[in-house]
Amino acid sequence: MKLYYNPLSTYSQKVLIAFYEKGLTFEPVVIDFKNKAVHQAYLKLYPLGKIPLLITEQSRSIPESSIIIEYLDMNYMTGATLLPRDMDMARQARLKDRMYDLYLNNPTVELLFEGQKPRDKQDPCKMTKARETLNIMYEKLNEAVSDHSWTNGEEFSIADCAAAPALFYAQRVHPFSRFPAIKAYFSRLMGRTSLQKVLGEAEPLVKSFLK
Numbered sequence: 063m064k065l066y067y068n069p070l071s072t073y074s075q076k077v078l079i080a081f082y083e084k085g086l087t088f089e090p091v092v093i094d095f096k097n098k099a100v101h102q103a104y105l106k107l108y109p110l111g112k113i114p115l116l117i118t119e120q121s122r123s124i125p126e127s128s129i130i131i132e133y134l135d136m137n138y139m140t141g142a143t144l145l146p147r148d149m150d151m152a153r154q155a156r157l158k159d160r161m162y163d164l165y166l167n168n169p170t171v172e173l174l175f176e177g178q179k180p181r182d183k184q185d186p187c188k189m190t191k192a193r194e195t196l197n198i199m200y201e202k203l204n205e206a207v208s209d210h211s212w213t214n215g216e217e218f219s220i221a222d223c224a225a226a227p228a229l230f231y232a233q234r235v236h237p238f239s240r241f242p243a244i245k246a247y248f249s250r251l252m253g254r255t256s257l258q259k260v261l262g263e264a265e266p267l268v269k270s271f272l273k
């Protein structure tokens with residue numbers, strides 16, 4: 063399998079966690095959007111230009127982080143099971159995965175990018191909205207992990223793959239320190255070899271990005 067991704071990108075990290083949780087290997091193709099030639103070539107392969115993108119062993123092209131994880135989980139029975147085999151639990155995991163992508167990750171990334179701009183170029187309305195969304199999600203997440211190890215219960219799942227990179231960046235732009243259950247959950251996430259590996263690979267890029 064070939065994976066087009068960037069170690070800094072949250073959606074790429076989400077899929078990398080899944081690869082490492084399942085103990086699967088892939089041929090890495092790092093896409094640096096700042097490199098115009100690389101970007102142009104990538105747009106020819108995938109005109110929407112989003113990463114990650116998986117090319118399967120049968121040369122099928124699979125975009126979208128959640129669908130890539132679903133593909134890996136359904137086709138490779140190794141390591142962690144990321145989508146519960148029980149249909150109702152699977153629906154709950156998928157719902158959380160969607161919620162964390164849309165309302166935990168996206169506002170966090172918005173705050174990150176706005177924060178990189180000079181103050182007079184920042185959009186305060188956008189930033190306020192992003193913080194409000196994060197506050198709502200922190201309440202929900204804190205509740206979800208207060209009685210359970212992982213967001214979907216006692217088994218690590220696709221929802222945790224989505225939450226982990228978002229929280230890693232969120233702690234910098236909108237700290238969750240007043241939510242004890244999230245703090246404890248984040249420590250459990252950081253204890254997983256998969257996340258340590260993903261963050262270790264991203265570290266040099268993260269350092270220069272967050273400078």
Ligand SMILES: N[C@@H](CCC(=O)N[C@@H](CS)C(=O)NCC(=O)O)C(=O)O
Nearest residue numbers: 071072073111112113114126127128
């Ligand atoms: N819904 C997509 C979102 C992917 C996404 O937005 N990726 C970002 C990087 S984290 C990207 O490709 N940004 C470049 C762009 O939007 O042109 C997924 O889950 O894979």
